[in-house]
Amino acid sequence: MTLEQRSLPDPLLGSDGRKVTTEEQWRSVRRPDILRLFRDYVYGREPVGRPEHIGFHVEKEDGFMEGAAIRKRVEIRFEGPGGAGAFRLLLFLPAKAAKPVPVFLLINNRGRAVADAERASSSPFWPAELIVSRGYAAALFHTEELDPDRDDGFADGVHGLFDPVEKPRSPHAWGTIAAWAWGACRAMDYLETDPDIDPRRVAVVGHSRGGKTALWAGAIDPRFAMVVSNNSGCTGAALSRGKRGETIRDINARFPHWFCETYKSFDGRENELPVDQHMLLSLIAPRALYVSSATEDLWADPESEFLSLIAAEPVYRLFGSEGLGTASLPPADTPVFGSGVGYHIRTGKHDMGLSDWRHFIDFADRAMRAQ
């Protein structure tokens, strides 16, 4: 389905019916409006930003990768009305690069195997060796440590620590994707304190449910200079209107804890949502945004991911940034880079691997240059 046939809401048309024509109008009026809509209707409202009680503890720091990297393990601890919590950040820094270095922060939804701190087997899903060899730090945290990925009535994880105890829960309260995104922001809180890291060059990366999370983290936290969404599909990068494969009804049925309760009232009614996902992408502007798809990932719907990026470009243009320079899906394995946005579609299935990472790093080399 073409973009025209999808009848998308216009990100640059204010709720008062007036067209946004300046960066200032976007920043002070339209952007906060769109962010509020996504909080109310889709991802839910997080009850707290940076908690009053938060601390960082570097548990261990040692040489690694035959001297090519410094490995740090950091514990991020916090307290809320429901008690204390913590999660760990694993960080490999390029030992020889001039500091501070830029960093790729992966929201890891694939469990311990890909993140083995000993690198007993290096994983294509998180190729820390490649990232470090290109002069970037590789950081990662596990989504499960913020909130286990199960529908438990929001008792465990950070929901249990920060949600008010009153029941029933608000239909706008945060879901699990928002809890993981909140974790990415707390990882950013730590990165800002690490003298080896350049906090103005942090790219947040996620695959699939992690990709939805990376986009939401980039939307709520402008400290992320770059966002990478890999195969994020439904309620990630892909447009909901006219989408093939997974729909809002499908995702809410299989993962009832990912989004706020209100989102369920849009099952089968994507055309009535006041937002569509190109508006989520537009919240990243003018910062760097990279979207990647895979040819066999029809459940995510590559065309709807690509067209979503195209539909977000007018907001990038408002900031004087060029778009991709093409409105049609590029050939497989051929990345297209604009100044603010980049895209590729990889041959293969729903996954993230070395070739994806090479393109992310190439794009970051251009889009996140040291100032």
Ligand code: GTR
């Ligand atoms: C799929 C799901 C997607 C995506 C993915 C994943 O089965 O339907 O929305 O999030 O799983 O995270 O691997």
